[in-house]
């Protein structure tokens with residue numbers, strides 16, 4: 463279910479940036495904390511892409527490991543489990559440095575004319 | 581034909597967040613505070629809501645936007661409260677049934693009696709994953725879990741338990757009959773969302789209802805969650 467919602471948002475984003483051009487490849491960055499199952503995402507991407515310029519495009523993904531930082535003590539560490547208390551000071555004011563990405567990084571499109579070279 | 585790479589670097593949920601901000605501006609202009617209520621299916625949020633709103637929230641005119649899939653049933657259950665209840669049609673197609681998004685709320689805006697209410701309570705679709713991803717223009721988010729579910733729910737659905745300002749542990753009256761360890765639940769929750777406020781409630785016995793009503797009443801002054 464989650465992957466369906468996310469795929470749909472990924473397709474919408476790619477379609478917007480494609481500006482009418484046929485999309486061949488969509489590259490996304492998935493933060494570990496977003497709990498997206500990549501295989502499901504690919505499956506639903508194909509489904510959501512139907513009847514759009516993304517139809518037939520390949521979805522490529524990179525999973526971004528999660529890193530947290532404690533604001534008061536400035537300790538920074540990596541997590542694989544959802545544990546958001548600082549292991550040094552036990553503090554709760556912890557921010558996500560990376561790992562909550564759900565980002566469309568780039569797309570590759572077919573273009574009739576070569577890109578303008580000055 | 582040429583193959584061209586286009587740099588995008590855009591969060592897939594940006595489009596939704598932009599609309600959510602527009603919703604929030606409209607709510608703010610009308611002086612309406614919005615709370616988004618999320619839960620697992622069957623956590624009892626409609627009954628809880630019914631109980632809390634039955635005697636009113638002090639000083640606030642409340643309206644409900646009902647977005648649950650079994651919505652018409654839920655809306656009927658709230659009808660006797662004599663407050664404005666708006667039914668949202670989530671049948672917007674693909675994936676539109678598992679959560680509310682900013683655009684659905686945007687479409688519903690003209691049907692909401694914004695001039696006549698101070699607090700809009702949005703009952704999101706019962707789902708432990710998708711609603712966490714989609715902001716709707718709310719000021720605060722509340723998550724309802726119940727002791728009829730596992731006490732490790734926070735570990736399994738951290739996105740949801742992190743994306744809220746209040747966690748309500750409902751159906752406390754069932755505690756003697758179920759295998760649920762409140763301390764374990766609170767411990768897991770503290771790992772996932774350190775410091776989050778927790779209320780233990782029972783719509784049946786009335787436990788925690790007054791506290792929840794006070795939390796609702798405090799929302800306009802707090803208006804914390806960024807859109």
Ligand SMILES: [Zn+2]
Nearest residue numbers: 532535548551
């Ligand atoms: Zn620390």
